[in-house]
Amino acid sequence: MWQPLYQSEGPAQVFLLMLSWLIAAFGNKTRRTWKEVILAYDNMCHVNNLKVARNDLPLPGDLKYIWKDINKIIDSLHINNHCDPRCKTLYDPQPIKEKNPSFNTMACEQTFAWMSRFKKIVCFMPKTHHHFYIHRMVKRRNAYISYCYLHGCRPIHAKKLDTKE
Numbered sequence: 001m002w003q004p005l006y007q008s009e010g011p012a013q014v015f016l017l018m019l020s021w022l023i024a025a026f027g028n029k030t031r032r033t034w035k036e037v038i039l040a041y042d043n044m045c046h047v048n049n050l051k052v053a054r055n056d057l058p059l060p061g062d063l064k065y066i067w068k069d070i071n072k073i074i075d076s077l078h079i080n081n082h083c084d085p086r087c088k089t090l091y092d093p094q095p096i097k098e099k100n101p102s103f104n105t106m107a108c109e110q111t112f113a114w115m116s117r118f119k120k121i122v123c124f125m126p127k128t129h130h131h132f133y134i135h136r137m138v139k140r141r142n143a144y145i146s147y148c149y150l151h152g153c154r155p156i157h158a159k160k161l162d163t164k165e
């Protein structure tokens with residue numbers, strides 16, 4: 001499951017989006033479950049370096065630990081762009097991929113490529129229509145991808161189209 005980011009993609013915005021998604025998806029689960037959650041993001045080092053992410057969260061009960069408990073990785077496509085050796089130590093996706101070979105840490109990049117194909121269409125829509133259209137497309141795409149993985153096949157992803165017209 002993924003959610004789109006609008007306009008800027010600053011670490012604080014990403015942190016709040018990921019945290020709200022974590023609480024919605026796993027907020028009623030135990031800390032043991034949270035320790036099995038794997039969150040992949042291309043800029044995880046900067047998100048996890050935020051002051052708010054380094055401390056216990058100002059949330060009730062065990063929710064204050066949800067961010068610290070989950071496994072945070074940088075996806076395979078972007079890990080090599082990180083020069084700081086700590087990024088490879090702390091957020092290397094390889095051990096998790098070796099343990100779970102079917103994990104697709106680049107799902108968001110593939111979804112982004114798929115979604116970018118609608119850019120020219122939605123740019124001509126009023127804002128509300130734009131959001132509604134994107135929301136429905138994302139819901140349908142998530143259902144399609146879930147169906148594919150449930151039936152043991154890989155979803156078809158957008159390929160780079162020949163732009164010659």
Ligand SMILES: [Zn+2]
Binds near residue numbers: 082084
């Ligand atoms: Zn980094």
